Amino acid sequence: MSTCRQLWRxxxxxxxxxxxxxxxAIEGVGRLATYExxxxxxxxxxxxMPKVAADPAQTxxxxxxxxxxxxxxxxxxxxxxxxxxxxxxxxxxxxxVKLMAVDMKAVPMTDTFVAPGSPALxxxxxx
Numbered sequence: 001m002s003t004c005r006q007l008w009r010x011x012x013x014x015x016x017x018x019x020x021x022x023x024x025a026i027e028g029v030g031r032l033a034t035y036e037x038x039x040x041x042x043x044x045x046x047x048x049m050p051k052v053a054a055d056p057a058q059t060x061x062x063x064x065x066x067x068x069x070x071x072x073x074x075x076x077x078x079x080x081x082x083x084x085x086x087x088x089x090x091x092x093x094x095x096x097v098k099l100m101a102v103d104m105k106a107v108p109m110t111d112t113f114v115a116p117g118s119p120a121l122x123x124x125x126x127x
């Protein structure tokens with residue numbers, strides 16, 4: 001790929017992220033986090049939340065992909081487990097979850113979709 005095309009794509013990505021972050025900040029429905037590992041090597045996470053309340057009668061089946069690679073050890077793993085626990089506690093009683101550990105391959109951690117408070121998940125998540 002040509003340098004010009006790479007620069008154009010990078011510029012388009014930055015512009016899109018900037019607009020999305022700005023819109024999310026104005027509406028109070030999102031958050032943008034950035035991280036620079038090395039010069040020219042940046043990462044981001046954009047979290048966007050709808051302003052519409054979820055239908056309490058709705059049942060959701062959610063597949064969670066959890067990074068278990070060696071790079072996610074120590075504090076990274078602790079933070080990821082805390083985020084997973086927070087996600088599970090925020091789900092409704094009718095929601096169902098299938099947890100997958102992802103490294104080189106995706107490995108199911110639950111046999112089927114289970115309730116967020118299920119013993120199949122509770123032992124995996126620190127309280």
